[in-house]
Every structure is written in structure tokens, then in C-alpha cells.
Amino acid sequence: MFKKILVPVDLSHLDALQPGLTAAADLARHYGAEVCYFGVTATTPGTLARTPQEYHGLLEAFANEQAQVHGQTTSAHSTASPDPVADVDDAIVDAIAAVNADLVVMATHLPKHLDAVVPSHGTKVASSTDVSVFLVRQ
Template sequence: MMPVDLAHLGPLRRALDVAADLATHYGATVVYAGVTAQTPGALGHNPKEFSARLDAFVAEESRAHGVTAEALALTSHDPRIDLDRTLIKALEEIGADLVVMASHIPNLTDYIWPSNGGALAAHAKTSVMIVRG
């Protein structure tokens, strides 16, 4: 599973490439998971529009890297607060054996509020590969 934030794809590029490379090497399917709220946002007026945007992104990634890919659009009450729980629940439901996730280089605030990647690595029951940079 590869969590994606469609509003910030630039910083995810390295992790996206790693996920595609691993999928190619092992013949795996990449499940690109995106989380949205029920309320309108920049990526769609509703979860259905967000899902369509995620589907288009996944189709492009699949074509560009030649991998089998699926989109998993998730809805959360407040993605800023519930993101980690939403991703962990989805991870368990789909039975993924690896999460490839982008994260930043740790800084002082990460000792108080862990990054999403750090939280997933600490609480998921499966392996989590954090790709920095």
C-alpha cells in the first residue's frame, strides 16, 4: 500500500518510484490509498469526485511504471486528525504486507508529534518502509 496526498505529489515522487520499483521486482500490486473528508475540498466536491481523481492518478502511475495498481479512496471525518487511524484500518482490511510511505527528515517537533509515517511504523502490524527526501 502506498498512501498518497494528491495535493502534494511532488514530495512523494521518490516514494512513488520506490513503490513502483518494488512492485515490478516482486510482481506485486500497488494499492494507492488516498484519504478525503465528506466535505468539499480542493480535490473534489465530494468523496466520489475525489475517488475519480485518485483513479486517474493511479491509472497514470500504472501506465508510467508498468505496474498493476489499484486505487483505494478512503473517507475520514477529519483527515488531518484521523489519517493514521484511517490508513491503519485500511491496511488491515486489505491485508497489505508492506506500506511504502514518504516522510520528511525528523526534526524537533517529531519528538512531540510524530509524523504520519512514524505513527504508521509504530502502530501498524505490517512492515512500513519510510522513504525520506
């Protein structure tokens, strides 16, 4: 049913993403799908990487590590933005098309009152694409 699963990751907060990473790996195993890890980085030097190319190398290393751990095909796709926090939702939607994903698996937080004013990333992504979006609670 699914051939390519897009998994947005923040390499600075991998511990918080574990439920989503596990769910994506389990779904990929079940469907024989590839997992594409996606990240958005700044165009300026940051604490994780000095350049978008360096960030992509870190993301590729993470994808390769996940391939070894779970025994499945993985890939990495990244994009750079002047404001990753503001652009992450649109970047995820663009990445879905760029990698031809048919499922997105995202870790998410429990709903809060602020979500009425600032919706979650999962809500925005799900309402902006025609592929399935699986939100995994932390």
C-alpha cells in the same frame, strides 16, 4: 515476498511524494506486487474534489496513470473523514487491513524537534501494524 504494497498519497502534493512513488514502483517491479494507492479526503467539499466519490475517481485516475507509467498492476482505495489530518494515521492502518497489504511505502520528511511532541505519520503507522513499513526520505 510482497504481494500488495499500500502507498498513501496526498493528491495535492504529488511532487513531494516522488521519491516514495518511485521506491514503491521499483519494489513492486522487483516482487511482482500490486501497488494500491490510498488517500484520505474530507467529507465536505474541498479544493481537490467536491465529494468523496469525486476524490476516489481522481485517485483511481492517478492509479491508472501510474500503471501505464510503470507497467504494473495498481488499484485505488480511499476513505472519507470529517478531519483527514487528524485521522490519517488510523485511516492508513485501517486501509492496510482492508486491502490486505503486506508492505506500506510512505514518503516522509527529515526529523525535526517538533517530532518529539507530534510524531510522524510513519512512526505511528509502523507502531500500529504488523506489516513492514518503508519510509522514504524526501
